[in-house]
Amino acid sequence: MDLRLYGITDERFMGLKDIAEKVAAAIEGGVTVIQYRAKKKEAIDMYEEALKVREITKKYHIPFIVNDRVDLAIAVGADGVHVGQKDLPVSVVRKMVGESFIVGLSTHNLLEVERADRENVNYIGFGPIFLTNTKEKPDPVVGTKLLKEAVSVSTHPVVAIGGINSDNIREVLECKPAGVSVVRGIFQGDPYENAKKLREIIDAEMG
Structure with a gap:
């Protein structure tokens, strides 16, 4: 799975009427x-929106992951689910979705990264790298120094997340993550132009 530029939708920047259009623009x-x-x-609103996103990701052959909700991921035929430390345990999720399903896990410190090494996941998210307001109660900022350590110790691909944008992404990429996860930096404003700018930097730095 190509994790280089991992886009996450945000209900503040899109809704049922335009989510498909914005996701398509970000992919392009x-x-x-x-x-x-x-x-x-x-749940019904999430289901309707996720179905629209599923349709777009199929069209562009892009992996589609649902955050937290295993039931929703299964219901819309997603490719995977991403769970947090306080969601269902990965072992339980695996029993529900099978081995072919993509499972991602959020981590916020090196202990959680080490624990994740023993889990049957496809990748881990690590962060927040910088300050972010995409969550009401964000976890403490970890910074790039810890990101670099997480990348070095993790047996799974590491996706950096949290406050990443075109101004600070080079600092993140220097830590050699498998990719970066971006919310506001893609979907606030023009998703196509935002994603294009980020991708150009990523390709230049990662090769």
Whole structure:
């Protein structure tokens, strides 16, 4: 799976009427993975939006991941699910989805990274690298120094997340993660232009 530019949707910047259009623009700009994430919506609204995103990602042959909700991921035929430290345990998720399903896990410190090494996941997210307001109660900032350590010790591909944008992405890429996960830096404003700018930097730095 190409994790270079991992885009995450945000309900502040899109809704049912334009989510498909914005996701398509982000993919055309260079996003390599799409995760659907919504924290304040009813299940039926999430289902309808996720179906639209699933349709777009199929069209562009891009992996589609659903945040937190294993049931929703299964219901819309997603390619995978991304869970956090307080969601269902990875072992339980694996029993529900099988071995071919993509499973990602959020980590926020080196202990969680080491624990993740014993889990049957396809990749881990590590962060927040910088300050971010995409969550009401964000975890403590880890910074690039810890990111570099996480990359060096993890047996799984590491995706950096948290406050990453075109101004600071080079500092993140110097730590050699498998990719970067971006929310606001893609979907606030023009998703195509934002993704294109980020992807150009990524390709130049990662080769």
